[in-house]
Amino acid sequence: MMQKVAVIHTSPVSLNELKALFAELLPEVEMINIIDDSLLEEVKRNNGITPGIIGRMCLYGQAAQSMGVDLILNQCSSVGESADLVKQTVTCPLLKIDEPMAEEAVRLGSRIGVIATVGSTMKPSCNLIRTKAEQAGKVVEIKEYLVAGALDILMKEKNQEKHNELVLKEIKKAEQECDVIVLAQGSMTVMLPYLEGISKPVLTSPRRAVERVKQMLAQQA
Structure with missing residues (x-):
């Protein structure tokens, strides 16, 4: 069946x-x-x-x-x-x-940058990573990077170029400050073609x- x-x-x-x-x-x-x-x-x-x-x-x-x-x-x-x-x-x-992504982030680093394009995603995403770290017996530091309004720019304005520019700016900031970067929303897979030069692991969920x-x-x- x-x-x-x-x-x-x-x-x-x-x-x-x-x-x-x-x-x-x-x-x-x-x-x-x-x-x-x-x-x-x-x-x-x-x-x-x-x-x-x-x-x-x-x-x-x-x-x-x-x-x-x-x-x-x-x-x-x-x-x-x-x-x-x-x-x-x-x-x-x-x-x-985002569960497998959170587990992978905990495995890869102790300083985890979480990038989100809508505020309501940040808290549950960070809480999930904390839960997975606790389950793994690991202490992690989570840094938040909120690209406020970028999801609306992508979905409502249909302006992918502007969305990508705003998100990439935060990814580059997180690259300097973190071991691993988490793109908190599935919609952010549009960033994958732009990540080739990023030196730290950048994780997406789908x-x-x-x-x-x-x-x-x-x-x-």
Whole structure:
């Protein structure tokens, strides 16, 4: 029987990239997409998750489970802490897209720079890295680099060049101050072609997450 993965999105920004990664790495797996773009706007307005976000995320988790999925992938770092609560309400595994990236960051360095383009992503991303460091028994220092407004420049203004210029400036700053750099949102994979000259590891989440999904599904097979 074909395995199924439900992906819960808060915007369509990473949809095509994740579809391509599934086609490449998991061609025999059915990818089901649940998209609610009100979630990201609500988390941005409130600078964090709300009871409404938690409620909707839990409903989407239940809906995914009712479809008989083998795994749920949460696409958005900004609602990652609500995904922790969803995990308690479903019986199938749930993976947050940035978990494998956070684990890799902890493995690679002690001074970790976190770059985000929306404020609501910063706290859950840093908290996740701290949790992974604690689980690994490692002390880390996290430095925050917020590129305020850059996500809107990318998604609403459709100005990728300006977005990239702003983010690259912070990456170069973090390069001087950190051992490893984390690009907190999946949308920031647009930066990959511009990172060749960066001397420190720069981590993004989508490919690492789909590779982890592949491992987790193989364990179930």
